[in-house]
Every structure is written in structure tokens, then in C-alpha cells.
Amino acid sequence: MSAAREPVTWKRITVAIPYLWLLVFFLLPFAIILKISLADPIIARPPFTPLFDDQGQLSVTFDNFLFLLTDKLYAYTYLKSVFMAFAATVLCLLLGFPMAYGIARSSSSMRSLLLLLIVLPFWISFLLRVYAWMGLLNNYGVINNTLMFLGVTDQPIQIMYTDLAIFIGLTYSYLPFMILPLYASLERMDLDLVEAAQDLGASRTQAFWDITWPLARPGVIAGCLLVFIPAMGEYVIPYLLGGPESLLIGRVLFDEFFVNRDWPLASSVAIVLLLLLVVPIVFMQRNDARQAEAE
Amino acid sequence: MKQSRLILTVLAFGYAFLYIPLFSVVFYSFNDSKLATVWGGFSTRWYGELFRNEQILDAALLSLQVAATSATLATILGTMAGLILVRFSRFRGRTLFSGMITSPLVMPEVITGLSLLLLFVSLQQAIGWPGQRGFTTITIAHTTFAMAYVAVVVRSRLLAMDESLEEAAMDLGCGPLRVLFDITLPLIAPAMLAGWLLAFTLSLDDLVIASFVSGPGASTLPMYIFSKVKLGVTPDINALASILILIVTIGLLAAWFAMRNRRT
Known part of the structure; x- marks a missing residue:
């Protein structure tokens, strides 16, 4: 009896510990x-109205969400975040795909070194890598000094504190997240398929769109989502590289909470951001599950 | 195989894009001038100042403590989660569990940070714990998102592993605990180590979540760095970044050579 029960008990405990942890600290x-x-902001500690008021009545308000929906600045901020994240994703794909392709097609000793060089920046502090761009993009930074030295321009070109700087920062920081899943699916691909297609008269472009691209698609999807989702909520890059008017939603949320101390509004901003991301997140989990099954 | 010229050009450009900022930081860390972008001669004085700066050293110590503790906790919890995902195909609430374990991977940091801070504030009101925000709260927050990464690493290792070894041990009369400790864990140990290192790095790297859940007086290294670089480029942060780049490069190159030698 006890021998048969034992695995069940252990199984329960093994499941219970991480399960409880996630319920308490995630859900x-x-x-x-x-x-x-759903609360109103008040000046108190904590700065919001309780869910049940003095008479025990449920007190909820949708004012915060209504405000977000009607306020032009917020609509603009969400749209701009989507646009910036999307543009960075496209740029990462345009740069990352040929890179992943080149790495996957290089000789095996070269390949591991090239991969290592992709992963290496990832292990160096994200913050310090963004910081490194401050030194490059400044009005008297490396790029402007070089351009002026070469005589391309005699006035520094304003790059720092513009959207272009945010754009560069996003692409730079998230490029490895694009390359790695792309590499994983390109490396598995059977090269003979492309050769066979070309032997049968397909042009290189045709072979690419008919063979390589469909086979790489799980990697493309995974890479794009791995760039797009975190880029949407990015805080450090717009703060350090963008100007004071660079309103991206991650930064607005942070300021709403810490500067304006409007906890209910900051929470609503987070909920709306999450709703915007639910579709890509679910899509990503599906894509992962499908790939795990294929393996 | 011969590569097309276009691919080689993009590769060269891509690697330059990834590495020029890092080289530039290392270069300017030896700049004597206080103005970070004007060259004032070679000097190592910023490295000396770095080690005399007690705020940096305190912040680095806190960061290392948080990283080591949360990486260890995350490895334990994440390994359990990985085992559950692969080996326990059916139990009540499995869908919720797999959703919860993978979501932290993609959750924007601002949301994770805000939600955990609000949890800690509510808990403090309800049960008086945690009394102070700092080491404990940052460690819990880091454990929660890092365990997701560990679970993914462990899961892929388990999926690639041959289950027949465990079955054979079971057939020979091993209890489930013995199988776990004598067969399964030794086999997935490399994945657990990789997961621990990943969790450690992620914890050391995190600024946003720590900024939310930390209280007054407790600054991790990224929080300290951020408070300085907000105001612009400073030479001592260049030196700090260079030291970090050096450590990571040596560590990864050593691991790469070790792996290559073992293979040949």
C-alpha cells in the first residue's frame, strides 16, 4: 500500500511548491x-481607495480606463510604443536574418565562435550596453566627432535624445534575441532541399521564398515576438537615449507611479499594456508548444 | 561552403554594430579627461576611483548576494517546474501552471515590477510582512522571473534525454526518490548549472524590477549605475563597464575553449 502511495505524495509535493510560489508571486x-x-487615487497611505468602503459597499470605478481611452496623449503614447517596437522588430529581422543565415552556413568551427560573439553582449549588463551608445551618439560623441573630422559635417548632428537614438538602442539591444531563434531553425534546415530546387530550375529568389522562408518561419515568429514584446514595455532605452518628450508607455507607467504617485492610473496603464500584449504572448506560447512537439 | 558577398557584408556590419559600442567604452575608460568624450591622455585613474567608491562596492555586494540567492532558489524551483512540465503529463491545473511558468519570460519588466511592488505593499498592510523592502523583496522578484528561464532550459534537456534509463532503474526496484537523485538529477545537472548561470546573470542585470520592489536605502548595482548615467556619460562608469566586459569575455572564451577541446 505504502509503496503505491509514495509516488503520489511526492508528486503532490513537487507540484505544490512551485505552483504555490507562482500563485502567490505571479498570479x-x-x-x-x-x-x-479600479480604485480612485487619494492622498493617503496607500494612495488609493479601498475595494470596500466604510459601509462595506463595493466601490469600483472605471474612471482610470475611461481617462486612458479618451486622453489623446495616452492614445498617442500607446500607438507610438507599438510603432517603435514594430519598427525595431522589422529592423532586427532585416539585419538578423542574413546574419543568422550566414552563421548557420559557415564552417562548424567558425560557427561556434560566431554564435559566441552573438551571445557575449547578452551577458554584459543591458544597462551598460545602452549606456555605451550615449558615448557614441552624443553631440560631441564618437560618431559626431568622426563625421566632423572627416568633414562630412561641420556641426554636430543631433542624434542623441531623438527617436532615431531610441530606434538604434532598441535594435542593438534586442538583435541577439532575433538571431538566436532564427539560427536555430536555419541550422536544422536541410541544404539539399535548396540545391534540389535550384537543380529543378528554381531561381535563387524562388528557392528562398519557397524553401528557406517557410522552413525558417517558426524561428522568424519566435524572434519577432521576442523582440516586439519586451520592446513595447522598454523603460531604460527611452529614458537614457530619448529626449524628455520621448513618450513610450513603459516610461510613462514608471513616471505615473513614481513621480505623480497615481497608483490607480499606473495600474490601469499596466493592464492596458498587458491587454495589448495578450495576443502576441498567446501566439508565442502556441508557437513554442508547436516547436516543442515537433522535437 | 562559400558565402555570398551580401551575406558576408551584412555579417561584418552586424558584428561591427554589436561590438563598436563596447570597444568605445573600453577605449574611453582609459581617458584621463573628466569630459568623457574628449581625449585627455592615457590614464588608469578611473579604475582606482572605482575601488575607492564605497557606494559602488556596497551596491555590488548587494547585487551579488541577491543574484546568488535568487539564482539558487530559481534553480530549485525551476528544475521542479521543468520536471513537472515534462514528466507529469496530467494533473489538475496543468494549463494554468504551464501558462504561469512561461509568462514571466515575455512579461514586460515594468508590469512585473509594478505588480510585485503592489503585492508587497498589500501583504505588508495585511500581515505586516515584508517589514522593509530590500534584499528579501528583490530576491523574491528575481527568483520568480528567473525560475521561468531555468524551467525552459531544464525542460529542453529533459525532452532530449532518454527516458529508458529511469524506467530501467524503476524496473530494478528503485523508489522514485532514488531514481530522481541517482539518475535524473545527475543527467540534467549541466542544464541546471546553465540555468543557474542564466538566473545569476539576469538578476545582476535587472534594473527595472529591482527599482520597483526595492525600498529606500537598498540600491543594487544597476540602480546605482542608472542614477549616475541618467545625468550623462561618466568616466568611472566606463571603467566599471570595461571590467565587466573583461570578466564576461574571459569567462565565455574559457568556456568555449573548454568545450572545443573536449569535443576534439
Whole structure:
């Protein structure tokens, strides 16, 4: 009897520990965010109205969400975040695809070194890598000094504190996230397929679109989502490289919470951001599950 | 195989794009001038100042403590989660579990940070814990998102592993715990180590989540760096970045050579 019961008990304990951890520290926080997003801001500690008022009545308000929907600045900020994240994703794909392709097609000793060089920046602090661009993009930074030295321009070109700088920062920081999944699917690909297609009269472009691209698609999807989703909520890059008017949603949320101390509004901003990201996140998990099954 | 010229050009451009900023930081860390972008002669004085700066050293110590603790916790929890995902095909709430374990991978940091801070504030009101935000709260936050990464690494290792070894041990009369400790864990140990290193690095790297869940007086290294670089480029941060680049490069190159030698 006990021998048969034992695995079940152990199984329960093994499941229970991480399960409880995630319920308390992952799911419960979202319930709290949702609760606070439905409260009114007040000057108190904590700075929001309780869910049940003095008479025990449920008190919820949708004012925060209505405000977000009607306020032009917020609509603009969300749209701009989507646009910037999307543009960075496209740029990462345009640069990352040929790179991943080149790495996957190089000799095996070269390949591991090239991959190592892709992963290496990832292990160096994200913050310091963004910081490194500050030194390059400044009005008297490396790029402008070089351009002026070469006589391309006699006035520094304003790159720092513009959207272009944010754009460069996003692409630079998230490029490895694009290359790695692309590489994984390109490396598995059977090169004979492309050769066979070309032997049968397909042009190189045709072979690419008919063979390489469909086979690389899971990697393309994974890479794009791995860039797009975190780029949407980015805080450090717009703060350090963008100007004071560079309104991206991650930064607005941070300021709403810490500067304006409007906890309910910050919570609503987070909920709306999450709703915007639900579709890509679910899509990504599906893509992962399908790839795991294929293996 | 011969590569087309276009691919080689893009590769060269891509690697230059990835590495020029890093080289530039290292170069300017030896700049004597206080103005970070004007060359004032070779000097190593910023490295000396770095090691006399107690705020940096305190912040680095806190960061290392948080990283080591949360990486260890995340490895334990993440390994359990990986085992559950691969080996326990059916139990109540499995869908919720797999959703919760993979979501932190893609959750924007601002949302994770805000939600955890609100949790800690609510908990403090309800049960008086955590009394102070700092080491404990940052460690819990880092453990929660890092365990997702560990679970993914462990899961892929388990999927690639041959299950028949465990079955054979079971057939020979091993109890499930013995199988776990004598067969499964030794086989997935490399994945657990990789997961630990990943969790450690992610924790050392995190600025946004720590900024949310930390309290007054507790600054991690990224929080300290951020408070300085907000105001612009400073030479001592260049020196700090260079030291980090050096450590990572040596570590990864050593690992690469070790792996290559083992293969040949």
C-alpha cells in the first residue's frame, strides 16, 4: 500500500511548491493590479481607495480606463510604443536574418565562435550596453566627432535624445534575441532541399521564398515576438537615449507611479499594456508548444 | 561552403554594430579627461576611483548576494517546474501552471515590477510582512522571473534525454526518490548549472524590477549605475563597464575553449 502511495505524495509535493510560489508571486500580483486599477487615487497611505468602503459597499470605478481611452496623449503614447517596437522588430529581422543565415552556413568551427560573439553582449549588463551608445551618439560623441573630422559635417548632428537614438538602442539591444531563434531553425534546415530546387530550375529568389522562408518561419515568429514584446514595455532605452518628450508607455507607467504617485492610473496603464500584449504572448506560447512537439 | 558577398557584408556590419559600442567604452575608460568624450591622455585613474567608491562596492555586494540567492532558489524551483512540465503529463491545473511558468519570460519588466511592488505593499498592510523592502523583496522578484528561464532550459534537456534509463532503474526496484537523485538529477545537472548561470546573470542585470520592489536605502548595482548615467556619460562608469566586459569575455572564451577541446 505504502509503496503505491509514495509516488503520489511526492508528486503532490513537487507540484505544490512551485505552483504555490507562482500563485502567490505571479498570479496574485495581477489580481492586485486589477483591483487597484479600479480604485480612485487619494492622498493617503496607500494612495488609493479601498475595494470596500466604510459601509462595506463595493466601490469600483472605471474612471482610470475611461481617462486612458479618451486622453489623446495616452492614445498617442500607446500607438507610438507599438510603432517603435514594430519598427525595431522589422529592423532586427532585416539585419538578423542574413546574419543568422550566414552563421548557420559557415564552417562548424567558425560557427561556434560566431554564435559566441552573438551571445557575449547578452551577458554584459543591458544597462551598460545602452549606456555605451550615449558615448557614441552624443553631440560631441564618437560618431559626431568622426563625421566632423572627416568633414562630412561641420556641426554636430543631433542624434542623441531623438527617436532615431531610441530606434538604434532598441535594435542593438534586442538583435541577439532575433538571431538566436532564427539560427536555430536555419541550422536544422536541410541544404539539399535548396540545391534540389535550384537543380529543378528554381531561381535563387524562388528557392528562398519557397524553401528557406517557410522552413525558417517558426524561428522568424519566435524572434519577432521576442523582440516586439519586451520592446513595447522598454523603460531604460527611452529614458537614457530619448529626449524628455520621448513618450513610450513603459516610461510613462514608471513616471505615473513614481513621480505623480497615481497608483490607480499606473495600474490601469499596466493592464492596458498587458491587454495589448495578450495576443502576441498567446501566439508565442502556441508557437513554442508547436516547436516543442515537433522535437 | 562559400558565402555570398551580401551575406558576408551584412555579417561584418552586424558584428561591427554589436561590438563598436563596447570597444568605445573600453577605449574611453582609459581617458584621463573628466569630459568623457574628449581625449585627455592615457590614464588608469578611473579604475582606482572605482575601488575607492564605497557606494559602488556596497551596491555590488548587494547585487551579488541577491543574484546568488535568487539564482539558487530559481534553480530549485525551476528544475521542479521543468520536471513537472515534462514528466507529469496530467494533473489538475496543468494549463494554468504551464501558462504561469512561461509568462514571466515575455512579461514586460515594468508590469512585473509594478505588480510585485503592489503585492508587497498589500501583504505588508495585511500581515505586516515584508517589514522593509530590500534584499528579501528583490530576491523574491528575481527568483520568480528567473525560475521561468531555468524551467525552459531544464525542460529542453529533459525532452532530449532518454527516458529508458529511469524506467530501467524503476524496473530494478528503485523508489522514485532514488531514481530522481541517482539518475535524473545527475543527467540534467549541466542544464541546471546553465540555468543557474542564466538566473545569476539576469538578476545582476535587472534594473527595472529591482527599482520597483526595492525600498529606500537598498540600491543594487544597476540602480546605482542608472542614477549616475541618467545625468550623462561618466568616466568611472566606463571603467566599471570595461571590467565587466573583461570578466564576461574571459569567462565565455574559457568556456568555449573548454568545450572545443573536449569535443576534439
